[in-house]
Amino acid sequence: MTDEPHPHVLLLGFTVADDLFQHIVARDVVLPTQTHTFAWALVESVRAAGCPVRLLSAAPASTFPRNRQIRFRSGRFEQAGVQGELLGFVNLLGLKHVTRFLAAVRAGSRALRQHGDDVLLIHGVHTPFLWFGALAAWRGSARVVPILTDPPGVVLPDDGPIVRALRRLDHSLVRMALRRCSGVVVLTAALAEDFAPSLPRLVMEGICNPPAAQASASGPAGSFDADGPWVASRGPAAGFRDVVYAGGLTRAYGVDRLVEAFRGMDDPDLRLFLFGRGELEEWLRTQAKADPRIAPPELLDRGGLVRRLARASVLVNPRPVDQSFVRYSFPSKLIEYLSTGIPVVTTRLPGIPADYDPYLCFAESDTAKGLRDALLRVLAMSPAERGALGSAGAVFVRQTRGPAAQGERIRSFLVELMTATHRHGCVSTGEGELPQHPLGRR
Template sequence: MDILLLCGYFESKYQEEISRKTKTWVENAANTFQKRLIAGFKEQGVNLKVVSAPLIGPWPTAYDDIVFRGFEAGESAENVQYVRFNNIWGYRNISRTAALKKRVRDFVRKSEAKEKAIIVYCPHTPFLEAAVYGKRLDQSIHIHMVVPDLPQYMNLSKKAHPIYDFFKSIDIQKMDRLIAQVNSFMLLTKYMADKLHVGKRPYIVVEGITDVKSIPCAEKKERGKSVAYAGKLVEAFGVKRLIEAFEMIDDQEATLHICGGGELKPYVEETCKIDNRIRYYGVVPAEKANEILQNADVLVNPRQNDDEYTKYSFPSKNIEYLMTGNAVVAYMLDGMPDEYRGLLQVPGNNSVAALAEAIRAALTDENSEQRKRQVQISRTHLYYTAVAEQICGLLNGLSH
């Protein structure tokens, strides 16, 4: 089978360039997800081609480059084809779509395989438009979409402009028509199936992808009082509440380490001046973020289960946190399977005081068996090889 993956992945050697040019945040979690997805497909015995329109922000608000021409570090080392596109907000999706269609046309014309599939990473209109275009060129092509988030819940920033909201609503209507052409899905929560009107089309539910190499070989010898958060600094994700909860912990030995970017960056920087226990590292490469998380004792995901979108969300952050073997404080979202409840330190309610108490409890938790159970979650269906195998199983089933 010939498979074309349309995605927004960028290789590790381009991380520094993207971080330097980004004005908001880097989509590190999405990039890690795609990296593992690609690694899984490469082990499935399929002929895989990867075409990427990297998930960078638009110019001028989120990224420095008006036109994306590729990367300064040179040619791809992983045989990823990066498309060139105009990055001006409002026009870039049109440019991205045109560039992707050219690569799709090449794929369709050059492939001699009887079975062909186009896999789309995430509900992004340019990816879907290009995939549907490929299906018009060859009706036998199967389109599979990986859905880590629903498009209407991808931007939870309070600073979203009314013009953005207007065009986003139009984009979602267009996307709904395109999704109707998709043949199969990988969803992160079961509730996504209804929202996407999947109907009788086949799908799998997999809450994330892990890599065995990311699992720590041994537990840390000493525990301290270090708390960490890595991710977007937006109020909807609870970062402000995390800081308020930490300030309620009266312990001068405790420290809070934060990395990421977003609307709350000025607030975080200001709190560092007031409380010297709080350290902010800014937007950092994924490797640095992983280092901060691994060296901490307690990792916190302060996103609450207080809105409809939580039914359609499984934060990849939770899996990355659990894989460190450290204590994890997080809320049980509606989209999370119950098995995670026993792996997390869950706040008693949505108050800041309850979050502070959960962090205190995690700081004093010496239960090594819990750590082992946390790491164990990465040893089953979430492995990148197992996930890719399930997707290929869907594709093979559709072709017979």
């Protein structure tokens, strides 16, 4: 309704123009594709709900030497009609956090003062940005709402003792900053329960925002036009059935188990494609030489990847379920997979909401055998059955997780926080006085 409030939003995070993102991807060890995709889907969602949004962003670059660029300069940019300001920083361990914090304080304080934004949205658990948010909340500049996509202070296998100590410190600083915020948006309920238990929360596991060229899904199985995503002519090459995975090529994501599962299937007409980057690239090339049905790993841009996913027979998410971080995560690839209208096999991760169940084919276990059995069940379906399952999944994510639906949920949550704040006469410090947002419960 036109008389409903539409908060003005300043989004602090890593939402950069596509040309800068491509520059980073070409030089970085880490591939921040999901961060970039989610960031712009978030912008589109907020705008779809009628909320004006401006951007305050840092380049999503890994710390030197993983990214060889040391100095990132400040500047301004515009994309899709949205104005943004880039924060300059020094990309060295320790200095990166300090310089990003100082840049956020300088540019963020000026932006909030000049434009009078109602809400400071903070994308991610980045300590410099969260502590600027805590400062803004203390000043009463805006309602501060972080979007928690990961747990703080995650230790990586190759971290040395100094980095591990810094991550533990980072973990504590994040918790302290979150207590000063007005509410949180989280990918899974566990993130809020463990790291921001006293704050109002909105659980929003992702946003379905496929490239514009990808058609919407509502047509009958076995067709593809403006109303349907699936058709045999877009499938794999005649006589072949393609199993496709896209994401990090790592053991942590179960890629080795997927390869083992595939090699246990004898059908010569099957092919396995793996798209992404990671520690297993060389091993996968060895596997491709040993089994000609396995294609060497390949890295595609998002548009090319989505087109390739849409030609698969089945898409796979093999992530193991017994790792400590999985209760905090929702694999964003599931939304991307479902949006293509292709059947999806996945392990039963605890962060997958129950309303996804009818549209996914779950592996009974996360072992190679469990994955293989689930793949064989889908491959045994007729083309019409696979098409009907895929089309239903595409309709589901586009209607319930698209920018319009998710943007309205965000707007409603922010308005509720603002209303509660006005009722109390000051910016909330998140000490439990606000109710849990009903749309955040599943």
